[in-house]
Amino acid sequence: xxxxxxxxxxxxxxxxxxAVGVFIKRNVITIFLCIELMLNAVNLSFVSLSGFFGxxxxxxxxxxxxTVAAAEAAVGLAIIISIxxxxxxxNVDEVDSLKL
Amino acid sequence: xxxxxxxxxxxxxxxxxxxxxxxxxxxxxxxxxxLIGTLLSLSALYVSLRAQFIAAVQIVVYAGAIMVxxxxxxxxxxxxxxxPQVEKQxxxxxxxxxxxxxxxxxxxxxxxxxRLSTLPTDQSVGNTWxxxxxxxxxxxxxxxxxxxxxxxxxVGAMVLARREGD
Numbered sequence: 001x002x003x004x005x006x007x008x009x010x011x012x013x014x015x016x017x018x019a020v021g022v023f024i025k026r027n028v029i030t031i032f033l034c035i036e037l038m039l040n041a042v043n044l045s046f047v048s049l050s051g052f053f054g055x056x057x058x059x060x061x062x063x064x065x066x067t068v069a070a071a072e073a074a075v076g077l078a079i080i081i082s083i084x085x086x087x088x089x090x091n092v093d094e095v096d097s098l099k100l
Numbered sequence: 101x102x103x104x105x106x107x108x109x110x111x112x113x114x115x116x117x118x119x120x121x122x123x124x125x126x127x128x129x130x131x132x133x134x135l136i137g138t139l140l141s142l143s144a145l146y147v148s149l150r151a152q153f154i155a156a157v158q159i160v161v162y163a164g165a166i167m168v169x170x171x172x173x174x175x176x177x178x179x180x181x182x183x184p185q186v187e188k189q190x191x192x193x194x195x196x197x198x199x200x201x202x203x204x205x206x207x208x209x210x211x212x213x214x215r216l217s218t219l220p221t222d223q224s225v226g227n228t229w230x231x232x233x234x235x236x237x238x239x240x241x242x243x244x245x246x247x248x249x250x251x252x253x254x255v256g257a258m259v260l261a262r263r264e265g266d
Contacts, residue, residue, distance in 0.1 A: 012207035023196035071253030
């Protein structure tokens with residue numbers, strides 16, 4: 001059988017790759033994809049802990065995380081479209097009107 | 101069992117490789133396609149954890165609906181290629197790798213005590229029947245709140261993406 005720590009280690013690895021992507025990428029869509037990757041890494045640890053403890057609650061939380069991710073994708077992509085209309089750019093370094 | 105370990109390693113390697121490919125590609129279209137690879141291999145891992153319902157929902161909702169929305173937006177915006185690349189904060193790139201090393205070290209340190217527990221043989225957790233039963237009894241309130249959230253997201257997306265003056 002596959003030990004629990006393998007699943008949690010894979011989840012930690014995927015989460016870290018997503019966090020690194022948020023740091024080093026400049027394209028706002030790629031940053032958004034990295035956030036989805038981090039959500040999925042957390043989902044993997046939810047499902048594995050749910051399986052190993054025999055408790056259904058973790059899988060229901062995955063269900064709710066997926067709903068939140070869908071809502072987030074809809075709103076976030078709408079924001080990206082309106083940013084692109086105003087600035088003709090997807091680079092996050094160029095969206096700096098709030099900077100003093 | 102050896103076969104399960106081999107399957108885990110195969111799908112874990114696919115997941116990590118396509119996650120790294122997200123960072124290596126410069127075109128967001130290829131990044132989105134390799135994220136689909138990660139999602140599909142995670143779905144296979146969910147099957148090995150006996151969460152068949154979540155595995156199916158992962159493919160239908162994530163790889164099917166959410167990623168298609170991403171691809172639509174990427175193709176709609178279709179950024180011109182000749183735009184000069186501006187990088188104002190170069191230092192972040194060199195800070196990210198040590199911080200990532202620190203983070204993964206912390207996580208493995210936390211995981212140390214739970215090294216050898218294995219999956220129980222109970223088959224009833226994770227099928228559609230058990231998920232539906234608890235979703236409509238114990239977790240009814242979060243489920244209903246979710247519908248309000250989706251309604252707000254739909255209205256918000258339509259307001260934000262609308263052109264001025266329509």
